[in-house]
Amino acid sequence: MLSEDKNWFFEQHDAHTKFGIGFRSRIASEKSAYQQIDFYDTYDFGVIFALDGILMLTQRDEFIYHEMLVHPAMAVNPDIRRVLMIGGGDGCGVRELLRYPEIANIDVAEIDGRVVDLCRLHLPGADWALSSPKVSVHICDGVQFVREVSQPYDLIIVDSTDPVGVGAGLFSAGFYTDCLRALTPDGILINQHESPFYSGDAREMVRTHQKLRHVFPVCAVYQFHMPSYASGHWLFGFSSPSKRPLADAQFERWEALKITVRYYNTALHKGCFALPGYVQELLGD
């Protein structure tokens, strides 16, 4: 999906639609056992990090993605203590989790050790997160890791790539069933839920939601504005055996924690589950 034209990183968004970010230099480029890993130093977005030519994060807007990945679940249940992060080898999601002193353990199951190593080297600001004594990094297949969980988690976050190649198993019904088993009765699953606008992303969004709905009693989807991702309109799933994302939210307790955020807030939490009509229709809700 990656094409390069002199000093432009281009990502293809649709068959004949592309988004380009100009870069000063390519910082690192490596083919690991799993995927092509690239880091660029760009003019407008700081360091950007791509897997198989798809933008994973930019320094400029990753705060949006990672705040929305973590804080909605924490506002619903501020008593979360044990967290499993699947993927997220960049450390940015873990950085947001570490803002909560009450979180005692974070297991990170990242399939590609080279992602962890290269992000530590080239993404200043998130490198410290994976070194916290609360964090255990497991270089392993998240699908396998979840299957073997013995002590359940209060929160599982699936910070996956798109459902092709290495990320495909993280979008299967069997995996979601294992996640449900690996959660406490009040547990929450947050997953990267693709996007409604471009048809390839929308197809995966629909398939993912259908699978989650068969597995989880509570199954909601929320949206956020992510400028560097295709269409700028991105979704996360919120699923749980019992917790409801709005009715059970403990906004006053969350506000009392005084977490520093730049995108998330509790008014936005209430708003972000209200999806456009065409998205509801695609999801079949």
Added chain:
Amino acid sequence: MLSEDKNWFFEQHDAHTKFGIGFRSRIASEKSAYQQIDFYDTYDFGVIFALDGILMLTQRDEFIYHEMLVHPAMAVNPDIRRVLMIGGGDGCGVRELLRYPEIANIDVAEIDGRVVDLCRLHLPGADWALSSPKVSVHICDGVQFVREVSQPYDLIIVDSTDPVGVGAGLFSAGFYTDCLRALTPDGILINQHESPFYSGDAREMVRTHQKLRHVFPVCAVYQFHMPSYASGHWLFGFSSPSKRPLADAQFERWEALKITVRYYNTALHKGCFALPGYVQELLGD
């Protein structure tokens, strides 16, 4: 701002960031007295229409922009009868207004007659709207038109280009003061309010909000996901001498109208005024 590389329409989003849509053919290209006007037949977005190289609309996602331009105000005050549309020579905003049988008169003040003519020719689907007997099209400067309004409007919509060149006057404090004078006591002003992410757009967003806040007792901003616009995160302003966008909304009455929509809905109306923290901070709210 327009660069072309064989059959790609590129719009520059930031100093070194660009978005490209591949096209089959350029349908029309003309320099009017005011601006460069271009229409392309594209693979992914249908017909697209650009002014001075900036994308105004695409057939694929204009429904989002135009629904959000019209329906939030109509849900706050379903008794709107007289509407002034400034800009909007493409007819798509008027098409949304015409879904309300109770709207009796729509004046369109469009500065560039060639925009009206070329959109009628090349944008199938919206061409009929400006021909409705309820609609009067005035080819004139909207700034001047508002200054001379004698019978006030229930709703004024400023569907402007960016605040450069021909659109600049539609972002001035004097213009907003004239809009306030041209509204009924319960009237509403909706304006194209730029975008928070890229710094050029964000600067205009802030300046616009500061001016509106000095003029209007009620002054809110709401957001939507607009894939073909820079960053995908776009804003409209909701200003009024008296009407509040949430507290005064008449959602049950709006639902009873059974307007066909694909993006807007009343839950989303409640959500879209909840802005991310970094946007609130920029706006100084």
